[in-house]
Amino acid sequence: MKAIQVTNYGGPEAASVQSVDTPIKNKGDVLVSVIASSVNPVDIKHMTPGTVQEIDQFPMVLGWDIAGIVIEADKDSAFQAGDRVLALHPQGSWQQVVPVQENQLLKLPEDIDFIYGASIPLGTVTALQALRKLKIKQGETLLVTGALGSVGGYAIELAKQAKIPLAGLVRNKEQKKMCEDLFDVTMYVSDETIPAFTTVFDTAGILGRTEILQPQGRLITVSDDKVSLNVEKQALWTEHHFVRTNQEDLQTIVALFSKGKLHSRIEAVYSMNEIQEALKLASQSGNNGKIIIVF
Numbered sequence: 311m312k313a314i315q316v317t318n319y320g321g322p323e324a325a326s327v328q329s330v331d332t333p334i335k336n337k338g339d340v341l342v343s344v345i346a347s348s349v350n351p352v353d354i355k356h357m358t359p360g361t362v363q364e365i366d367q368f369p370m371v372l373g374w375d376i377a378g379i380v381i382e383a384d385k386d387s388a389f390q391a392g393d394r395v396l397a398l399h400p401q402g403s404w405q406q407v408v409p410v411q412e413n414q415l416l417k418l419p420e421d422i423d424f425i426y427g428a429s430i431p432l433g434t435v436t437a438l439q440a441l442r443k444l445k446i447k448q449g450e451t452l453l454v455t456g457a458l459g460s461v462g463g464y465a466i467e468l469a470k471q472a473k474i475p476l477a478g479l480v481r482n483k484e485q486k487k488m489c490e491d492l493f494d495v496t497m498y499v500s501d502e503t504i505p506a507f508t509t510v511f512d513t514a515g516i517l518g519r520t521e522i523l524q525p526q527g528r529l530i531t532v533s534d535d536k537v538s539l540n541v542e543k544q545a546l547w548t549e550h551h552f553v554r555t556n557q558e559d560l561q562t563i564v565a566l567f568s569k570g571k572l573h574s575r576i577e578a579v580y581s582m583n584e585i586q587e588a589l590k591l592a593s594q595s596g597n598n599g600k601i602i603i604v605f
């Protein structure tokens with residue numbers, strides 16, 4: 311079978327398609343034929359030395375999202391060959407066949423196609439879990455930074471449904487217009503004057519601005535950047551959230567997609583042989599949606 315392997319630290323040129331042995335299924339695993347996956351910022355970070363996620367072993371297969379079809383499962387499994395499935399699988403999704411722990415898998419509803427499915431797991435589950443940790447109460451307000459991004463966009467949609475008074479923060483006027491059209495939510499550009507919110511969900515690594523957080527406010531970030539000392543001093547608490555694979559959370563998310571209450575945006579779809587182009591695009595600023603790889 312084919313896998314996208316990263317053979318060194320570096321840019322897109324460090325990733326290429328290689329022939330490798332098809333993995334063997336262990337008891338408890340479900341063998342999945344990957345139809346589509348996506349490129350997430352974490353994949354780029356894995357390829358970059360000096361990041362929290364730097365790889366220490368090459369060759370490495372990246373990729374956290376899976377939409378695919380079950381090839382083989384245990385007799386007593388809830389899954390069987392032919393099932394359409396979805397998984398948040400940290401990590402190693404960028405290959406044609408992956409053994410996935412059963413508790414990472416979910417059946418993919420018929421109304422969600424594989425490409426759209428592959429856009430869902432990492433961004434949505436991260437948004438859901440981090441938002442939940444903020445425990446926003448009635449009367450509080452929320453600012454989501456990086457609102458046009460994957461995690462930021464899902465956080466906006468989830469918070470809107472929970473009727474939380476919220477606004478988003480984006481990089482420039484063009485993104486502001488796009489986000490206002492998409493979400494019908496107040497948007498601020500980074501260099502504007504921004505009011506103070508009782509809670510901040512940061513996805514953009516904006517962690518040094520005391521004026522956006524009310525005194526004794528709460529801030530959660532999914533970036534790897536450091537919260538500044540001044541923001542730490544002013545806040546009741548700040549936290550770096552790291553996503554956890556959770557079948558129930560993914561189930562909640564998929565149900566929202568099926569009801570039309572959550573949406574993905576797809577920026578581009580590439581074949582696995584075009585991985586370098588996909589990584590090049592993912593490394594750039596200004597994308598409006600997920601970058602999908604089809605296997």
Ligand SMILES: NC(=O)c1ccc[n+]([C@@H]2O[C@H](COP(=O)([O-])OP(=O)(O)OC[C@H]3O[C@@H](n4cnc5c(N)ncnc54)[C@H](OP(=O)(O)O)[C@@H]3O)[C@@H](O)[C@H]2O)c1
Pocket residue numbers: 350351352432433436455456457458459460461462479480481482500513514515516531532533534551552553554594595596597
């Ligand atoms: N801890 C975890 O468990 C976890 C899970 C998932 C993701 N993450 C991390 O969360 C971050 C966001 O992930 P994602 O998938 O949502 O990425 P994404 O789709 O690339 O979105 C990031 C968004 O933030 C915007 N942005 C970046 N810097 C900005 C700034 N200074 N001002 C305004 N907007 C800014 C980007 O705009 P431009 O396109 O203009 O740059 C982009 O719209 C990444 O660092 C990722 O690694 C962490």
